[in-house]
Amino acid sequence: MAGMFIGEHTFKVDGKGRVSIPxxxxxxxxxxxxxxxxxxxxxxxxxxxxxSQKQLIVYTYEGFRDLAQEIRALPRGSKRRKLMEHLILNMARPTELDNDGRFVLPQMLRDKIALDGMAYFAGKGETFEIWKPETFEGESARLAEEWLAEMGPDADPLSLLDEEEEI
Known part of the structure; x- marks a missing residue:
């Protein structure tokens, strides 16, 4: 089992769509x-x-297999299973790194998130995300503003571990 994807990185995407992985x-x-x-x-x-998804979510090979098993465990024909199969299994693209630690990000995926030269990698624990840097900055600022408005400027982010989700 893999560890964790943490941190942030920004890398150039060349004209052929090749980008290095941190x-x-x-x-x-x-x-x-x-x-x-x-x-x-x-x-x-x-x-x-x-x-409407503004980022690409990247799983390890085994992490994605585990997710696919969780989806397969849902009741056949259920709305949740059909939705997960469509939004995750159907809209996924396996790839591999080359010997230099790069991969080709297909034009369709670059277009989907409007990448135009730079890719922002955001560690999210068991996954990482690839964003257009400006889009990530906007989403990050929006989330921070919402959280600060709700919790106040002196709130401790670790306090979120103690709260129940209210969505």
């Missing part, structure tokens, strides 16, 4: 793919999701 993320991808020890080319799965 070295610490490459390590986690290698840990999360049993074949990587043999091939030296870790696999990952990019979930691009529905049209």
């Amino acid at each position: 070295a610490d993320f490459r390590h986690e991808l290698t840990e999360g793919d049993p074949q990587a020890a043999t091939t030296g080319r870790p696999r990952m799965v990019i979930v691009y999701g529905h049209a």
Whole structure:
């Protein structure tokens, strides 16, 4: 089982759509793919999701297999299973890194999140996300403003661990 994707990185996307994966993320991808020890080319799965999704969510190969098993465990024909199959399994793209730690981000995926030269990598624990840097900045500022408005400027982010989700 892989560790965690943490931190933030920004990398250039070249004209062919090639982009480097941060070295610490490459390590986690290698840990999360049993074949990587043999091939030296870790696999990952990019979930691009529905049209309103502003980022690409990247799973280790094993992490995505675990998620697919959770979806498969839902009752056949249930609305939740159908939705998860459509938004996650159907809208996913497996890929692998090359020997230089890069991968090709297809034009369709670059267009979906409006990437135009730079890619922002956001560690999210068991996954990482790829964003257009300006889009991430806007979303991050919006979330921070909402949280500060609700909790106050002196609130401790760790206090969120003690709260029940109210969505």
